[in-house]
Amino acid sequence: MPDTLAQILAAAARGTFPAPDGTTTIVEQPSVRDAGVLALTAHSVVFSDEDPQWIRSTLAATPSDALGATMNPHFLCALLARTGRRTNTIDLLTVADALPGGPDLPLREIRDPDHPRVARAMKYRDEVRVWATDGGVVLLGRGVAGRWETAIEVDEAARGRGLGVRLARAARQLVPDPFVWSQQSPGNARSVRTFQAAGFRPVGSEALLIPG
CATH class of the missing domain: 3.40.630.30 (Gcn5-related N-acetyltransferase (GNAT))
Known part of the structure; x- marks a missing residue:
């Protein structure tokens, strides 16, 4: 499994995706500007410098199944509040x-x-x-x-x-x-x-x- 967001994106562009196992990969932000959540088929990637333990515990407490937890408003609102950031919309990539x-x-x-x-x-x-x-x-x-x-x-x-x-x-x-x-x-x-x-x-x- 690639260990940076750039590597994950490069692989996805070529048609190679993470295993559809329902898990979430947490990687560092690629820059101060760029943080967020990427949901692929049965696999999510959170790219944030926030505490990984906090991210996983918040996902576990999200009222959703594992496949949808990272894009659930409960988790996104918690992540936005913790980071002091905002979001415009959830986009199709x-x-x-x-x-x-x-x-x-x-x-x-x-x-x-x-x-x-x-x-x-x-x-x-x-x-x-x-x-x-x-x-x-x-x-x-x-x-x-x-x-x-x-x-x-x-x-x-x-x-x-x-x-x-x-x-x-x-x-x-x-x-x-x-x-x-x-x-x-x-x-x-x-x-x-x-x-x-x-x-x-x-x-x-x-x-x-x-x-x-």
Whole structure:
């Protein structure tokens, strides 16, 4: 079993997952910024510098079966209170292989650090780059455990024309790494469908603990 979050993620990107044995692996935070919980098939990973004994005792007291304990609101609220952090949502975590060639739509890079999309991305990622096209933007940056992550935005007036899929696919061609990751809110079915149509495959669910 890999012993760091980066190793666990790298293995998962290649299709190698921890044993589906219902257990929870606890690893150190990969950075001061990044802490959270990753739920895979019948296996969870808590990446936090909190006391492992406290984490396990709190999980044991969570009113849920072992498979769902780490994503149970009881445990997440306790972890947030203990760390003084906050969370936005529990996301679907997806990954895709990089693709050769260039994007099939014209992109212009936004280099203004004060641009709203750039400024927001830099709160959660490093080495952020953002490209725009008529009707939308695509970004790349290093997020949790140094993984390359992407996000896209499509203007309301440009929806329904396949632009989101083209932007998500462009990220696979722009990423300087063998894999690119993305998170989607499960309730945002349109976003989930867009990324899966662009070749992103589900890995698990993830709750990031954001510094307060």
